[in-house]
Amino acid sequence: xxxxxxxxxxxxxxxxxxxxxxxxxxxxxxxxxxxxxxxxxxxxxxxxxxxxxxxxxxxxxxxxxxxxxxxxxxxxxxxxxxxxxxxxxxxxxxxxxxxxxxxxxxxxxxxxxxxxxxxxxxxxxxxxxxxxxxxxxxxxxxxxxxxxxxxxxxxxxxxxxxxxxxxxxxxxxxxxxxxxxxxxxxxxxxxxxxxxxxxxxxxxxxxxxxxxxxxxxxxxxxxxxxxxxxxxxxxxxxxxxxxxxxxxxxxxxxxxxxxxxxxxxxxxxxxxxxxxxxxxxxxxxxxxxxxxxxxxxxxxxxxxxxxxxxxxxxxxxxxxxxxxxxxxxxxxxxxxxxxxxxxxxxxxxxxxxxxxxxxxxxxxxxxxxxxxxxxxxxxxxx
Amino acid sequence: xxxxxxxxxxxxxxxxxxxxxxxxxxxxxxxxxxxxxxxxxxxxxxxxxxxxxxxxxxxxxxxxxxxxxxxxxxxxxxxxxxxxxxxxxxxxxxxxxxxxxxxxxxxxxxxxx
Numbered sequence: 164x165x166x167x168x169x170x171x172x173x174x175x176x177x178x179x180x181x182x183x184x185x186x187x188x189x190x191x192x193x194x195x196x197x198x199x200x201x202x203x204x205x206x207x208x209x210x211x212x213x214x215x216x217x218x219x220x221x222x223x224x225x226x227x228x229x230x231x232x233x234x235x236x237x238x239x240x241x242x243x244x245x246x247x248x249x250x251x252x253x254x255x256x257x258x259x260x261x262x263x264x265x266x267x268x269x270x271x272x273x274x275x276x277x278x279x280x281x282x283x284x285x286x287x288x289x290x291x292x293x294x295x296x297x298x299x300x301x302x303x304x305x306x307x308x309x310x311x312x313x314x315x316x317x318x319x320x321x322x323x324x325x326x327x328x329x330x331x332x333x334x335x336x337x338x339x340x341x342x343x344x345x346x347x348x349x350x351x352x353x354x355x356x357x358x359x360x361x362x363x364x365x366x367x368x369x370x371x372x373x374x375x376x377x378x379x380x381x382x383x384x385x386x387x388x389x390x391x392x393x394x395x396x397x398x399x400x401x402x403x404x405x406x407x408x409x410x411x412x413x414x415x416x417x418x419x420x421x422x423x424x425x426x427x428x429x430x431x432x433x434x435x436x437x438x439x440x441x442x443x444x445x446x447x448x449x450x451x452x453x454x455x456x457x458x459x460x461x462x463x464x465x466x467x468x469x470x471x472x473x474x475x476x477x478x479x480x481x482x483x484x485x486x487x488x489x490x491x492x493x494x495x496x497x498x499x500x501x502x503x504x505x506x507x508x509x510x511x512x513x514x515x516x517x518x519x520x521x522x523x524x525x526x527x528x529x530x531x532x533x534x535x536x537x538x539x540x541x542x543x544x545x
Numbered sequence: 546x547x548x549x550x551x552x553x554x555x556x557x558x559x560x561x562x563x564x565x566x567x568x569x570x571x572x573x574x575x576x577x578x579x580x581x582x583x584x585x586x587x588x589x590x591x592x593x594x595x596x597x598x599x600x601x602x603x604x605x606x607x608x609x610x611x612x613x614x615x616x617x618x619x620x621x622x623x624x625x626x627x628x629x630x631x632x633x634x635x636x637x638x639x640x641x642x643x644x645x646x647x648x649x650x651x652x653x654x655x656x657x658x
Contacts, residue, residue: 364602407605437636542607
């Protein structure tokens, strides 16, 4: 917290006292005096690095010895240099193969890059930003805090299970630093295993905080009087616990299922969530979903459960809607049916590989991060 | 996101939406839509035929409006969703508080019922 920058001076003028207020150095003035030039590297829409520009030239290129290294096939080993001349940022292409462009024109000599302007080299953009050191430090600090929060959320996610009769692989990628997807799985007793996936409305910090509180309830089994082997009971209890109006208007969807080893049956219930899909060799793909509203929307809602047989060699896929609500490079809105084509059944040889699915989805989406948080769980059964 | 609000007969408010009900789309209309229908507990029908996407924030807006309206003897009825939006609404299973009708005529009839 900064000290008050207001100085008060009382001047006695006969019977009147005048209080003169002098603003000394305001924050705004301090910020203006402190402005520096930064070169921000963009990969798609995302800023990936920020470098202070000084009179000492920064070299840019693919070679690891450069001050700014850009791994891009269209960028030369030594491509460009940038330096401060007086108060101006000057860029100069150093004879690169594919050139450096400003406003669509190829640079042919030292050129001034005004604030908020860009140069393009290969698939990367370099932007000149004039900002105060304090502003940059605050942003860096915020980013660091978000990064710590992301680590915390990820530490709550269980590790993949690579051995045993039921194996789980997953891939999780929030669309912002923090996301609203969460999932949990593990044994309830010797005969029962649980898996659930939660998707909180929205994304970002607010959604992440809510998903963490839901996840901790499920992890700690903090639902008094509820038989966790009964999915409908679990959803009834979550709905009573997380009503929208008591949680800042946030709601979530959930897929919750319990596998019984001895019966080879899975019992499941869903709230506002699309189906999980069960693939089994020699059987048609089976959508696992019961009809029930999103959690938190309707007080007193009672949910219902369904059951399915788990044939030997089955794979169960659970995923958030961010996995399939994707925009194609042509701007077409993709949906669940498009996504299902990418899921490999047990015959495909790629089943159970969650990251493989993420890469396939990215391959069908427009450039840049996906619109929403992406989570896929692949549960493989002996 | 474009929005047009018109008064129909018998006090029904008709809302036409065009665009994407994603986070910026909802930001663009939520205050105006809520202000137009909630204070007076209007019977409201919303034409979704021009809406190509609805995300969770769009659902959240409709749930909040529907619940406020039902407390004030109003109602919210959506109609004519495109296939993608229809699937999102079906998955959310909110039919008990936000009915979805196939066209304007059935939505208006349900609003007046």
